[in-house]
Amino acid sequence: MKITAVIMAGGRGERFWPKSRNSRPKQFLSLTSDGETMIQKTVNRLRPLVEPEDIFIVTNAAYKDLVKDQLPDVPECNILSEPCARNTAPCIAFAAAVINKKYDDAVMLVLPSDHLIGYEDIYINTLRKAVAVAEQGKNLVTVGITPTYPETGYGYINFGAETGDAYAVERFVEKPDRPTAKKYLASGKYLWNSGMFVWKVSSIMYNLEKLMPDIYEGAVRIGEAFGRPDFSEVLVKEFTAFRSESVDFGIMEKAEDIFTIPGSFGWDDVGSWLAVERINETDDDKNYIEGDVISVGSERTTICGGKRLIAAIGVEDMIIVDTDDAVLVCSKNSTQDVKKVIAQLREQGRSELV
């Protein structure tokens, strides 16, 4: 069966401010020294499994030109522009309806646009297994990451009986506190929820019809209009009427035949500035430094230079990011407070900096 991929690229990525902005969120930035952006990496690592013409990018209409520029191999008609943000369930329903119109049925990989994968061969191999499971019946398959430490920032997947390469999913759980996360790891029955899904278009449409009929019906109307002159009009009308809902809550937590394929392929969700030192090589003092920087006695510090010199002297456990109009100097313990700066900027009406 034809394998397609839907890459969700509508996020606003505030956690990488000041490098990420509303006008250019994380998935369109390079956070690695090779200069490739996150979404370019996402598409390129799929090449062994999916042709560029079978890759669909669902994104905010405002980012369509960024997608075109960064992914010239993806056909323009595969860029699905959401008129507004409605979380992942409407996003996936939109893409499923379009693929359904184009290919009747197909396997559909649903992937975030802003994660990193260290071991791409193992990743592709894991996806192949997920495809095989998805092709059977009405299975909804999610890729679970084998945890390596008790992370409190991810949701977890509790799995049960083994059936071949896959495990039946018992339940999805929200981000735990640390003692709970430790219990999950000790049990050997919990995986990290990576937000990657694999299913046939027919399987997700079946479940949408059953569990989210309002969104199903709107999506069907969008799919029917795809390619017609009135497509934009129908899309705006139907999509803006959708309620905002995640696919996890709307479908995965309620559907039957949910399976998980455990994977371990150097996955990183690149969730904050702290990730940069994890995903890049650091120097002898455990600093990650890019750009025009003079460091004297600095340790365990991430410095992303811009056009000007940054002199870092005796700096420890900090994040320093320079851009043309803003500099961030942030303790590693406070990276979650970047959003407070953005909130202040919004309050001050300084949208040019957000």
Add this chain to the structure above:
Amino acid sequence: MKITAVIMAGGRGERFWPKSRNSRPKQFLSLTSDGETMIQKTVNRLRPLVEPEDIFIVTNAAYKDLVKDQLPDVPECNILSEPCARNTAPCIAFAAAVINKKYDDAVMLVLPSDHLIGYEDIYINTLRKAVAVAEQGKNLVTVGITPTYPETGYGYINFGAETGDAYAVERFVEKPDRPTAKKYLASGKYLWNSGMFVWKVSSIMYNLEKLMPDIYEGAVRIGEAFGRPDFSEVLVKEFTAFRSESVDFGIMEKAEDIFTIPGSFGWDDVGSWLAVERINETDDDKNYIEGDVISVGSERTTICGGKRLIAAIGVEDMIIVDTDDAVLVCSKNSTQDVKKVIAQLREQGRSELV
């Protein structure tokens, strides 16, 4: 007797990089929120005692335009441009010779251009006492600061017998280590050496002739040429031939009739970025913040913003300084290492940043 002031403004002030540069050292910067530069403050606080036309600025020829711009009340002919840097003894000899030519004899206050004074009335009162002592005989008077803590970054003056407002100086001592500094404080016989001197022109010329005859003779030739068409030529010839020597070592440590007037008037030598929080008001979290800054949870941090936004999140005990072409992020424990950055920039041939 006429009271004149000689303000020594030839320093290159590397410790305030990146705000200070070779092209605009510390004395020509404002480090306080009122916007006045250090040299402007130095001149303005002398107003009760010295007329602007009796204030002489000895500076590097490269800074003449800065002096003219910042001190429009000081006559241009009072700006004495050193063709090269030769430390304080030749600087003072040059100024003494010029004042000698202009006024025959006069009292001469010799003052740094880059210190701050908190209590200006008390300062002027202290200088008046020093003037009174200087007018008697061939006395050389230095203003000593009553120490408030065992500072290891200043030289000290050991004083002996009291004679009116003044005390006879026993000896000048170099920067002590901490135990020695503590002993000095406990003894009640040591003052900080502020680098401020008061004497008659005739007294310093007498001592120069006796203790540094080579410099005395050159200075006399410079003084004779002052106002003549060949002045520049004579100045360059004589001044460049001077050896580099401090007035402390060349005169003060060897002369007789050395007195000190103890003063306590909120003196601060503004020796490094650490001084900025001392000389300005800080917020409730002990931060000193100027410019376009958003601070979230930062403490005891000095932030001097430039044209761009600085976001400081969870930053503690740091110095952050933004300029158009360089940003400094420096631990308070490492402010002495600013000079290492300048050394690296010199090695890299990046003189535009020095």
